[in-house]
Amino acid sequence: QVQLVESGGGLVQAGGSLRLSCAASGRTLSTYAMGWFRQAPGKEREFVAAINWIGSSSYYTDSVKGRFTISRDNAKITVYLQMNSLKPEDTAVYYCAADGPKFGVPSRRYDDYDYWGRGTQVTVSS
DSSP states (O other), rough: OOEEEEOEEEEEEEEEEEEEEEEEESSSSSSSEEEEEEETOOOOOOOEEOOOOOOOOOOOGGGGGTTTTEEEEEETTEEEEESHHHOOOEEEEEEEEESSSOOOOOOOOGGGOOOEEEOOEEEEOO
16 A cells, blocks of 8 residues: 655745655555646646656646656655746645556546545645
């Protein structure tokens, strides 16, 4: 069984930054693709970013390109999401997810992911 625990969310003003972390335990995820998704009130869960198993390629939804950066530390079994230039529309619960083992391009579909954290709230005030 895999446990994913997100941290680092909070309240920040527009233009500010936050760094989310996702710590994994229970099984090595070094061969898993990792993703971040978010869900705002009244909206469906949407893809934000993903990184391949070795950390050599990353993928983003258009609305966060150039502002967010996903990274991973396989030794620490931790995935990060650095969020800069935050906007009020980035307000949502952010979820970490694992898909694998997977050696190809990470999926952008939430139903392809096997394991999920409970989420961390990010609120951006205007």
